Amino acid sequence: MAEDIEERKRIVEIKEYKQYFNEGKKSEVRAVKDVSFSIYEGETFGLVGESGSGKSTTGRAIIKLGDITGGQILYKGQDINSIKRRKDLLKFRKSMQMIFQDPYASLNPRLTVKEIIGGALKVHGMETNSAERTKKVHELLESVGLNKQFANRYPKEFSGGQCQRVGIARALAVEPDFIIADEAISALDVSIQAQVINLLKELKEKNNLTYLFIAHDLSMVKYISDRIGVMNRGRILEVSNADELYIAPLHPYTESLLSAIPTPDPEAERHRVRTEYDPGYHHYDNHNGVGLHEIAPEHFIYCHEDEVPLYRKKRQRLLKKAKQYA
Amino acid sequence: MEETTILEVKDLAVSFQTFEGVVQAVRGVDFSLKKGETLAIVGESGSGKSVSTKAINQLLPKKNTLIERGEILFEGKDLLKLSEKEIQKIRGNDIAMIFQDPMTSLNPTMQVGKQIAEPIIAHKGVSKGEAKQKALELMDLVGIQHPERTYKSYPHQFSGGMRQRVMIAIALACEPKILIADEPTTALDVTIQAQILDLMNNLKKDLDTSIIFITHDLGVVAQMADRVAVMYAGKIVEIGTADEIFYNPMHPYTWGLLASMPTLDVEQTSLYTIPGSPPNLLHPPEGDAFAARNEYALGIDFYEDPELFKVSETHFAKTWLLHPDAPEVIPPAEVIRRKEKFRYLNSEKRMSKTVGGEAYGRRY
Numbered sequence: 001m002a003e004d005i006e007e008r009k010r011i012v013e014i015k016e017y018k019q020y021f022n023e024g025k026k027s028e029v030r031a032v033k034d035v036s037f038s039i040y041e042g043e044t045f046g047l048v049g050e051s052g053s054g055k056s057t058t059g060r061a062i063i064k065l066g067d068i069t070g071g072q073i074l075y076k077g078q079d080i081n082s083i084k085r086r087k088d089l090l091k092f093r094k095s096m097q098m099i100f101q102d103p104y105a106s107l108n109p110r111l112t113v114k115e116i117i118g119g120a121l122k123v124h125g126m127e128t129n130s131a132e133r134t135k136k137v138h139e140l141l142e143s144v145g146l147n148k149q150f151a152n153r154y155p156k157e158f159s160g161g162q163c164q165r166v167g168i169a170r171a172l173a174v175e176p177d178f179i180i181a182d183e184a185i186s187a188l189d190v191s192i193q194a195q196v197i198n199l200l201k202e203l204k205e206k207n208n209l210t211y212l213f214i215a216h217d218l219s220m221v222k223y224i225s226d227r228i229g230v231m232n233r234g235r236i237l238e239v240s241n242a243d244e245l246y247i248a249p250l251h252p253y254t255e256s257l258l259s260a261i262p263t264p265d266p267e268a269e270r271h272r273v274r275t276e277y278d279p280g281y282h283h284y285d286n287h288n289g290v291g292l293h294e295i296a297p298e299h300f301i302y303c304h305e306d307e308v309p310l311y312r313k314k315r316q317r318l319l320k321k322a323k324q325y326a
Numbered sequence: 327m328e329e330t331t332i333l334e335v336k337d338l339a340v341s342f343q344t345f346e347g348v349v350q351a352v353r354g355v356d357f358s359l360k361k362g363e364t365l366a367i368v369g370e371s372g373s374g375k376s377v378s379t380k381a382i383n384q385l386l387p388k389k390n391t392l393i394e395r396g397e398i399l400f401e402g403k404d405l406l407k408l409s410e411k412e413i414q415k416i417r418g419n420d421i422a423m424i425f426q427d428p429m430t431s432l433n434p435t436m437q438v439g440k441q442i443a444e445p446i447i448a449h450k451g452v453s454k455g456e457a458k459q460k461a462l463e464l465m466d467l468v469g470i471q472h473p474e475r476t477y478k479s480y481p482h483q484f485s486g487g488m489r490q491r492v493m494i495a496i497a498l499a500c501e502p503k504i505l506i507a508d509e510p511t512t513a514l515d516v517t518i519q520a521q522i523l524d525l526m527n528n529l530k531k532d533l534d535t536s537i538i539f540i541t542h543d544l545g546v547v548a549q550m551a552d553r554v555a556v557m558y559a560g561k562i563v564e565i566g567t568a569d570e571i572f573y574n575p576m577h578p579y580t581w582g583l584l585a586s587m588p589t590l591d592v593e594q595t596s597l598y599t600i601p602g603s604p605p606n607l608l609h610p611p612e613g614d615a616f617a618a619r620n621e622y623a624l625g626i627d628f629y630e631d632p633e634l635f636k637v638s639e640t641h642f643a644k645t646w647l648l649h650p651d652a653p654e655v656i657p658p659a660e661v662i663r664r665k666e667k668f669r670y671l672n673s674e675k676r677m678s679k680t681v682g683g684e685a686y687g688r689r690y
Contacts, residue, residue: 050515051486056632160371189370190542194586194597201596216515219545223588260520262545264587266568267671269549272521296513 006195011076011178011210012039012062018070019057019234031057033234035071036292039178044211046225046242048218048257053231059180059214063098064089075178095125097171101183103163105154113166114151115142120173140169144199161192165199172203180212197224218261222246227298230254236292237282239300248318250301250311253277285292333359333382333504338396340377340386347608348392351377353560355396364530364537366547366568368583369557372604373542378557379506381406383415383421400504410608419449422497426509427472432481438492439477441599445499463626464495469524486516491525498529506538511546523549544587549570553640556580559605560614562634566641573668575661576635576643578622585660598658614646622647622655 019032032054039045049055061068064080073080075096083092100106107116117137118127127133146166155163164184169326171179181200185193197220204211219229220317221242228245230238230253235307238251256277262269282302284290289305301311328345340352352374359365367375380386382398382405385605398405405413425431442464443457452460458477465473468491481489492511497505507526511519523546530537539550547554547568548587554571556564556579564577575581585598602619605611611618617627626632635648646652656662 027568045650065538161603190583191370191586191600193603194599194605198597198599218516219588258515260516262523262543262549263589264544264548264572264584265589266468266548266551266572267667274524277517 009041010038010074011041012212013074014038014058014062014071015074016071017058017061017068017073019054019061020069023069030235032061033235034291035231035234037229037236037239039212041177041209041210042208043226044213044224046218046221046228047212047214047231048221048228049231050216050257052233054234055231056182058214058231059098059182062212063096063180064092090124094174095176096178096180097174097176099164099167099171099179099181099184101186103160103167103187104155106167107163107170108318109155112152112154113137115164116155117141117151117170117173120170126174136173140173141166143172143203145195159192160188161195164188164192164196168196168199168203172207175207176209178210178212181216182214183216183281184213186215186217189222193220200224218258219263230257232282233279235282235302236300237302239292239298241298243297244299247322248315250295250299250314250318251303252281253279330361330503331358332361332400334399335378335382336397336399338373338378338381338398339394340381341392341394343390343392344608350394350607350610352381353561353607353610355557355560355562357555357565359536359538359563361503361536362530362534363552364539364550366539366541366551366554367557368540368542368544368547370542370604372607373557374560375557376508379423379508379538379540381505382506383417383423384408384410385417415449418497418502419500420447420502421504421506421591422500422502424490424497424505424507424510425495426512428486428493428513429481431493432489434481436480438472438481438484439479442492442495442499445496445638449500460499461495464499465492467529468492468495468498469521470495486514487522490514490518490522490595494522494525494529498533498535502535503532504536504538506540508540509542510539512541512543519546526550543573544583556583559610560607561615561644563616563644564641565634566643569668569671570638570641573664573671574637574641575657576641576648577645577663578620578635578647578657579616580643581657581661582619584664589660591655598660614633614644622657624652 015036017032017035021029021031026109035058047055047058053163060066062073084091098184114134114137118133119138121127121133121136121228127136137151141148141150146162146165155166158166185196188196203209213221213224225242227241230251232253238254245254246258249258257276259273284304292300292302293305293308295301295308295311295315303311328688335355335357338352338355342349342351355378357365369375377386381393384405393406439461442461446452446457446460447454462473462477470476470488470491476662484492511522514522527550529535541547551568553567555562556571558579564571564575564580571580575584582600588597594673602620605615613629614627614631617623620627626646632644632646634642634644636642647655
């Protein structure tokens with residue numbers, strides 16, 4: 001198993017990424033202090049955390065919206081910082097697309113759906129012929145479950161779920177390999193969320209995509225992700241495969257986050273025990289030996305190296321307990 | 327629990343005049359609220375859950391709102407018939423509200439302490455000094471640290487969770503009999519949400535307030551509600567105790583809502599979805615408004631709207647499937663799992679009271 005993973009290609013590699021805003025000024029904000037993780041080709045990587053944890057900042061850095069303060073981000077082996085020329089940037093952006101949280105705010109209200117999706121094709125010089133472009137737009141609309149007659153409508157004529165589908169169609173238009181979905185379903189109603197999630201899953205299979213799925217809704221993240229990274233205060237505290245994270249959450253912050261999600265089950269809610277998290281827990285005065293340590297294959301914890309054996313024991317205990325229930 | 331009804335909404339129908347025509351936002355809603363209970367109203371955006379509750383406090387824009395029919399009885403008075411002056415004595419005093427967005431509902435240019443003291447001065451006729459004292463107590467009660475120091479702070483100096491605590495303090499200032507919370511935690515992080523919900527539950531126990539809790543998050547409902555009303559297209563489609571709605575749902579829309587949520591402990595390959603989107607209430611469809619999206623719809627659904635069928639003393643659902651002549655249907659797998667649990671819980675209740683939360687959920 002572990003060998004398989006070694007051989008899998010990394011599409012994104014983030015190494016000691018740092019992002020400070022207003023650097024050197026009194027108002028300096030250290031949004032991301034130290035983040036390192038990789039995303040393998042063909043997987044869905046979930047990034048969860050509370051507001052202000054730096055998860056969206058990380059997503060924006062990967063797609064090169066703004067310059068990073070420190071560290072290195074590699075996309076398909078290439079340092080994105082070295083992409084400077086417009087031609088290279090276009091190629092980079094064609095390969096990587098983003099779906100945003102607010103479906104209304106991220107679509108130009110003055111353009112029709114055809115112009116929005118067709119615009120992306122035009123910029124990247126994909127379909128120069130107008131008739132062919134229209135045909136492609138119709139195909140894209142149908143692939144996200146929208147009627148092709150909608151092409152001449154404006155965003156305001158759609159519901160939130162439909163708008164989000166348009167946003168997805170626009171992202172897919174340029175045939176990207178990698179898509180960043182930043183809270184793409186948070187603004188939608190429950191019944192519509194399920195529709196969009198199923199659509200994203202289906203498109204991933206069909207088009208061989210890789211996703212970075214940024215969200216705060218942990219149950220949806222678990223459902224769609226292969227691996228999950230948990231962020232808090234500008235650091236990744238735990239990285240693990242999705243199932244294991246829920247069976248054996250090791251870092252106390254992950255535990256508290258999981259214990260805070262209410263489940264649609266009144267009986268379970270009556271017996272829920274909440275764990276509080278003290279952020280002092282991952283504050284180390286001396287940074288020697290502190291970092292992401294591998295507790296088990298593909299399960300990393302931000303801790304001091306002396307704590308590793310403790311986490312290993314904890315993992316064994318939790319896995320044993322989970323087996324008893326199953 | 328004491329079984330006194332404190333608020334009764336009868337056949338409420340509300341429409342809005344818009345440029346495109348008349349939107350029938352609420353189309354005949356009945357529910358009652360008992361003393362000390364939490365009633366959750368769930369539904370998608372546009373289902374009429376906020377409109378029904380805003381009508382209680384007369385908070386709907388006078389200019390284009392039409393109250394078509396119905397009455398809202400509170401202490402023997404029909405709130406819909408009160409003048410602005412009369413409702414002002416009740417609003418914020420007997421019936422208080424907490425809104426979704428604490429940033430836009432607080433006054434950005436006024437010290438938070440003063441905003442909490444304001445309703446006390448307005449309704450209780452006490453001196454400024456006494457009101458300030460009460461405000462400081464309230465800030466302490468809702469978990470704002472160092473009230474003396476933060477009294478003079480402004481909303482922008484507070485985080486989202488703290489602002490929502492200020493909102494709750496304002497709502498509780500006059501010890502209301504009814505608290506209406508309209509998506510109070512939707513804008514907050516899960517950990518902050520957990521704190522606010524715990525706070526509301528504790529306050530409810532201490533003050534014996536009745537709560538109407540509006541949300542679209544079924545997890546929050548499970549944690550907060552004694553009873554649940556499910557709304558769709560301006561009508562209540564199912565109402566019952568929390569256990570009845572979560573473990574023995576009868577309406578296909580409730581089935582869809584429950585089945586479309588991923589659960590943390592069960593493996594799923596693809597999520598159940600309710601196809602399509604809610605109807606346009608400018609022209610509500612004939613028959614059952616949910617019929618077009620309902621895979622269990624019967625022929626009659628398309629021309630005749632079902633009434634509420636009685637399931638138990640506390641449980642009602644608006645679906646023809648409960649008619650004695652209706653065919654048997656098989657609900658989604660998730661709902662079958664829940665109904666198993668309902669049977670299990672009921673048999674368990676008869677035998678003993680202790681339940682081991684997790685174990686049987688996995689057994690099915």
